[in-house]
Amino acid sequence: MKRLEPLIYELSSPGRRAYSLPECDVPVPSGAIPPGMAREIPAELPEVSxxxxxxxxxxxxQLNHGVDTGFYPLGSCTMKYNPKVNEQASRLPGFAAIHPYQPEETVQGALQLMYECSRYLAEIAGMDEVTLQPAAGAHGELTGLLLIKAYHEHRGEKRTKVIVPDSSHGTNPASAAIGGLEIVTIKSDDRGGVDLEELRKVADRDCAALMLTNPNTLGLFDENIHVIADIVHEAGGLLYYDGANANAIMGYTRPGDMGFDVVHFNLHKTFSTPHGGGGPGSGAVGVKKKLAPYMPVPFVTFDGSKYALSYDKPLTIGKVKxxxxxxxxxVKAYTYIRALGPDGLKRVSEDAVLNANYVMRRLVPTYDLPYDRHCKHEFVVAPWSIKKRTGVRTTDIAKRLLDYGVHPPTTYFPLIVEEALMIEPTETESVETLDYFVQAMLEIAEEAEKDPDKVKGAPHTTPVGRLDEAGAARNLNLRWRKPGD
Amino acid sequence: MNYIPHTDNDRERMLEAIGVGRVAELFEDIPKKVRLGRPLDLPPGMSELEVYSLLYGLSKKNLNLNDCVSFLGAGVYDHFIPAVVDHVISRSELYTAYTPYQPEVSQAVLQIIYEYQTAICELTGMDVSNASHYDGSTAAAEAAIIAAMHTGRRKAVVSEAVHPEYRRTINTYAHGYGIEVTEIPCSGGVTDWSRAPEAMSGAATLIVQNPNFFGCLEELQSAERAAHGAGALFTVIVDPISLGVLRPPGDYGADIVVGEGQSLGNAPSFGGPYLGIFAVKSPLVRRLPGRVIGMTRDNRGQRGFVMTLQTREQHIRREKATSNICSNEALCAAAALVYMTTMGKQGMREVGELCTAKSHYLAGRLAEVGYRPAFQAPFFKEFAVRCPVEPESIVTRLAGEGILAGYPLGRAYPQFRDCLLIAVTEKRTRSEMDTFVARLEGLK
Incomplete structure (x- = not known):
């Protein structure tokens, strides 16, 4: 078992240093910083070699699990392999060491890359215009909703209601709230899709938008999508596509063709950029023509010979960042799209869907399948019968998977499935890896019957065991303090 | 190249297990009406060799900061990045992980963020830091929102000397959430605090930047009095590098500190990814947006770290969350921590001192050749000069010679059409500055 590591502060010793700076080659000015404004006590930062x-x-x-160390079937997060050439490309000095306010003639390559990447994403989404400004998926959602709000406001309509299904990501209602909109949640039907009757009831003159992922968080494609689009559009609302699940559909269908007006893509999911332990991501937003006048500024233009940044959008919502x-x-997403091309991206979705269906079928009937249909890139199972017989819950199974060197699936989400295990294998995993995962899941189910306490006490081989989260929230310790302080 | 391991045999075996004949059958639930009946219109895929050449070629069309001498700042700074920073954040256990939902196999990210939170608290003099926000501008915008939530007031007052892009971002968020934004004008390159009392009536927060966009140091006691006198929260936007030598905002009464963390070991990267610093005093801890890491114990009695206070967050509270942020900038925060650890207690001060000395040297030399300071207020590493020639033409001409001269203030402040904003980091040498002075003198 790996040893835990002290805090960097605990390794600190006064006078040690890990830096070297050149001698000051100019006269040191006296009183440049007036005394009242100067720092008197240095910040207590670590002093180490x-x-x-x-x-x-x-x-x-080494205490961390990443895609490079093992399988990571975390539902809705698309933890596919992150190609190394993308990392290398983004670190080229011509990309990493350029300043955003450099004269345009000195950043033509960067502007070209942004221009082309926007056009590729627009084609993949079936949209007319794309902005790369949002920093993450939720940031893209907020941007998209502000665009929708601006569109309605400009038409003289005050629409404040955003409809989300009860299977939606938590960011959807949170983004609507931060955007000053109200949330209406509707139930899913018995096939896991949007309940059309429920939708008709709430799609009225106050409806600003419906936010939807398709396939949804159950991994199921909503076959009624064009009916849904008609209902919302007839009510004067717009359709927002949460692109968290776009890995399932590339080359088969496009949000724009399904009737959506706004899309965000998570470049850190579908387009293989790494998640960085929580970020950075990128939440590019695409829109249909009617929303283009409100897009954030600036955007890149190309006159056939020169790329430029333009702020010419009088109705813009402004800047979101x-x-x-x-x-x-x-840069990484662009590299990925260029490496794969149209055939490669289609293959990605095909094999992502193939892998998910393969794992799903192999886990049944040991695990219960709430919706027995072909899934798309992910699916939800639940250990209902295991729990009934043995008391072993989803958390226990997830924690036991850690002992197999596998990152657990997303748990207890979507909220509409009790004890949900949401599994997204992604296309970059081999059949051997998938078989290993299935084997682990089946062994855990067996172990639950024979030795339930072993599962309930898992994990047993990780650097730390189950952590006291309630205690952490009760006795807040959010920073280190020098002993005695 | 598509990074997919399957052979045709693998696919056949899997299709058989599923019980379908072809992959296309798995897509039959997509109605014909919405299907894309043609290939995506994108350039064909290519090999790694080809795609790298393509990207390399694009990168060569840009003038990079290693090949020129830069005096360009305006919110993004060309500070030295020690080699260890990229080495550490290139550990793929770190960069290929997701948000640490499973703490048992995420202690690296969790402990790094806890150490980052500690360093940010030390640097800013605040009680609590979050795990990072998107960037300085969005952190400032969400500061306005949590101030509104906390005070129940729907107005934010922002100094005109706050970064123009931040003000634009604050305005976008504020318009969405329903917050009125009022600006306080400047005089002599600093906020005119005599205008504050009137502006502050009914405000949730006062947002001021120090050093401000012009590089000038603000008179912060007046700012603090203006904010707290009106019952508002005092929000300060900082440049973390400046805090090696400038008083930490926690000392002069800040309730919220936000800022751009880029200069802490993150490459300029044409505007991102960066990280937003977001720190508060204890009474606001439950209003913090985004992830926060806390220390706890495991069932074996060992120390460990977890995401905590999650009941503020969108995945639990949905529309009642304090923010919609989910992904943050964890890896950029890791870079910032490694930077702060490398520089340490003494190095952070030394960097600040070098920036101060060099920028004052350059300002003095430029004044001698007719580029006089635009403002008399004290400054840290960035200052504006009045130019005898048009700043935009200076920038264009010197770029051709491999010098990035600075940021023409007229782009954001028409009243300062003749001013150029110049930043000097520890990377600039005396001889580079002397050359710059000579070139500017020659342009007169």
């Missing part, structure tokens, strides 16, 4: 620093972070990193978005992430 370079080798201690490197060992600390290297040892720490400084500068132009998470450019370094966009």
């Amino acid at each position: 370079e080798v201690d620093l490197v060992r600390h972070f290297t040892r720490l990193s 400084s500068f132009y978005g998470n450019f370094g992430v966009v």
